[in-house]
Each structure stands twice: as C-alpha cells, then as structure tokens.
Amino acid sequence: MILITGGAGYIGGHTAINFLNAGYDLVIFDSLETGHIETIETLKQIGNVSFIKGDLRHPDDLEKLFSEYKIDAVIHFAAFSLVGESVFNPAKYYRNNTYGTINLLDAMIEHDVKKIVFSSTCATYGEPEYTPIDEKHPQNPINPYGASKLMVEKIMADYDAAYGLKSIKLRYFNVAGCDEKIRIGEWHNPETHLIPNILKSTFTGGQTFKIFGNDYNTPDGTCIRDYVNVEDLAEAHRLALEYLNRENKSDVFNLGTEQGDSVKNIFDTCEKVLGTEIPVEIAPRRAGDPAKLYADATKAQTVLGWKPERSIEQSIKTAYDWECNLQKIIKDTD
Ligand SMILES: NC(=O)c1ccc[n+]([C@@H]2O[C@H](COP(=O)([O-])OP(=O)(O)OC[C@H]3O[C@@H](n4cnc5c(N)ncnc54)[C@H](O)[C@@H]3O)[C@@H](O)[C@H]2O)c1
Secondary structure, eight states: OOOEEETSSSSHHHHHHHHTTTTEEEEEEOOSSSSHHHHHHHHHHOOOOOEEETTOHHHHHHHHHHHSSSSSSEEEEEOOOOOHHHHHHHHHHHHIIIIIHHHHHHHHHTTTOOOEEEEEGGGGGGGOOOSBBTTTTOOOOOOOOHHHHHHHHHHHHHHHHOOOEEEEEEEEEEOOOOOTTTSOOOOOOSOOHHHHHHHHTTTTSSOOEEEEEEESSTSSSSSSEEEEEEHHHHHHHHHHEEEEEEEEHOOOHHHEEEEEEEEHHHHHHHHHHSSOOEEEEOOOOTTTOOOOOOBBBBBIIIOOOOOOOOOOOHHHHHHHHOOOOOOOOHHOOO
C-alpha cells in the first residue's frame, strides 16, 4: 500500500489517479486545510483508496496512520505553498513543511518504511544564475517557502546517511492543467497561479487581467516560466517510485518541459483556446519575479524515462473545463 500525503490537493489528487490507474492501493493522509473532500470522494470511485484525516504536525495522527496501515512507500505532497504568505508568516511554513515532514520521516523510520518521493520545487534555486536550470544549479532560496523545502531536501540526505531512508526529491517548475476527464482540478484559495487566474478573470464580469511587467529582458518583455502538465507530472511520481524500488538509492530530478513560455504567450494561448478576447492591462513588475525560470529536465528523461507529453494548449483547455465545473460547485455551495 502506498501512502499519499496531501492527496486531497491538486497535484496529490492527480498523482493518486495515476497510481490507481496503475493498480496501486492507496491510503491518503490529509488535513483538508487546503485540500477538498470532494477530491477524495472522486478518487474512491476510481480505485482502492482509504482516507485518514490527520495533520503532519501531530505525531499522534501519524502514529495511528502507520499502525493501522502496512505502508510500503510514501509520496509526500502535504505542505503549504503560498510564496507571499511564507514571507510574512515564515513560522507557518517551517512548522508545516519542515517540522511536519520531520514527523513524517520519524514515523517512517519507526515503522520501517524506507522509501519516499518528495514534492520539492524550483523555488529552492532562488534567482537563476543560468538557464535552463539543471539539478546542479546552486540552491539559494529567496523566500521561506523555498527555504522550508530545501531544508527538507537536506534532512532527507541526512536521514539516508543515518537511517538508510531513500528519497527521491522532485523539483517541480510551474504546474498546469487537470485530469483529462475533468474529474478533479486546480482548486486553491487564494489562487496564485497564472493560468487559473487568467481563466477565472473570464468568469468575473469582464474583470481586467493584470500582466506584471512587460520590460523584462525577454523576447516580448514578459516573464518566462516552464509549465508542466499535472498529468505528466503525476506520471513522473510513479516512475520515481519504480526507480526507487529498482535502484534503492536517493536522487533528485527537475520536472519541467524545458520550454519557456512567456506570460504574454500564455495569455494569448488562453484567448486562442477560449476563442474570446480577455481584457488585459500591464501593471508594474512584482518584487522577486526573476525574468526567466525554466528547467533542464534531461536527467528525469534519461534516468527515469519520463517524457512530458501534453501541450500547453491541452493544459489550458482542461484547466478551463475544470474552471467551468468549479464555478458551478462554488455557486451551489454558496
Ligand atoms: N502547484 C505548483 O505549481 C507547485 C510547484 C512546485 C511545488 N509544489 C509542491 O507540490 C505539493 C502539492 O502542491 P498543490 O498545488 O497540490 O497544493 P495543494 O494545497 O492543492 O495540496 C496540498 C495538500 O496538502 C494538505 N496538507 C497541507 N498541510 C498538511 C498537514 N500538515 N497535514 C496533512 N495534510 C496537509 C492540504 O490539505 C492539501 O490537500 C506541495 O508540497 C507544493 O509545495 C507545487
């Protein structure tokens, strides 16, 4: 049985679908603080899923979980991930993302579970010194969120050396899109990600979408990011676990498409996919936004055999269809 922490959330939920389709039995552990019980209900219709509501910050919840289920490996998503919030409330991030993960690792050691795949982030790199960013790029995070994740990476290396706990750290770049059957999707509140926010602006009575800065040193002046489809990303987790089972060694991989898309390009593609004009204005730059962030993901391709397959158009199309569903869910629960 595989434990997925944070499986009621966006990426954890999609990864759960991938694992269920491959025939795995799952137990999901989630506090539902930013995740949704509706995601769990959907997952239960797809395959064998048990759900435990619990919190990583409470060691007793973890003890109960590990005592009740015979867990073979852990896929660890549970965390907070609002970069801005982490700057004014760092304690919340270090407590949950770092201390919470230590609790999880300790419970694993206690119950002799020695394999974990961890959601890390390109935010551990900080300001890029070069692009595309490979795994050897220096890690100097510029916010507590990135630092809370980098600390976990380091703790995992120490837990390997001391206790033989093997970990795969996956450093995601930007994640987009949703399940092609539109059963689950991105459901953050507040939403800080570009694509859902462009799409949301079409539901709010012609509210103007803001592009922050068009004077960066990039071909069209707007920031460049690397958008990987969430179903492709989910697949990488299964490949990572299979690699861990096969090789029994710790490693780290970037997950991105290696294709930088500018904000303007994403915006134009949204208009094209939706077949409508979206009101837009140029606003001043935001502090701390690097001009270009995109991955060198050669290592994941060659070592894990991972290949992102879905286009940015597909990501935007599924994200839009999901957003239509979400607007209905929100209206019905109001
Ligand atoms: N979304 C992105 O673009 C992106 C990029 C890089 C890294 N990540 C990382 O991927 C992971 C998943 O991100 P997401 O976008 O799916 O976020 P999400 O908020 O949708 O999911 C996180 C889930 O973890 C749960 N959770 C949080 N703290 C918990 C705790 N203490 N105990 C139990 N459950 C807890 C939440 O309830 C939620 O269901 C996070 O670790 C995030 O840092 C996300």
